[in-house]
Amino acid sequence: MWIPLLLLVGLLCLGLAAWAGWRALTDRPVILRQLLAGAVIEAVLVVQVVLGLVVTAAGDGPDDPVTYWGYLVTTLFVLPVAAVWAFTERTRWSSVVLVVATVTVAFLQYRLLQVWVGP
Secondary structure, eight states: OHHHHHHHHHHHHHHHHHHHHHHHHTTOOOOHHHHHHHHHHHHHHHHHHHHHHHHHHTTOOOSOHHHHHHHHHHHHHHHHHHHHHHHHOOSTHHHHHHHHHHHHHHHHHHHHHHHHHOO
């Protein structure tokens, strides 16, 4: 159940990144629907953290818990910070900020998968 959730978040992030990238290429700022899509991803990330707590409490955790929790907690902050930044920056650069944030979260999901599975 853990790996499909990582893949889901990664795919959602890449989808939002593509959408924001298209808006950046067409010189348009972020719109409310994109921020709502980011909120949906953030909700899934909160579920991911809760699931991580449950799995870790059950004794089935990663080999490197410090790195794992560092990545997991970082993912919670990237999208809200980007959303505030994108909301205040009403140019095409807000779309670029959203692209960078969503690609960052997708990459962190990949790193979480590597840390969870191990070398």
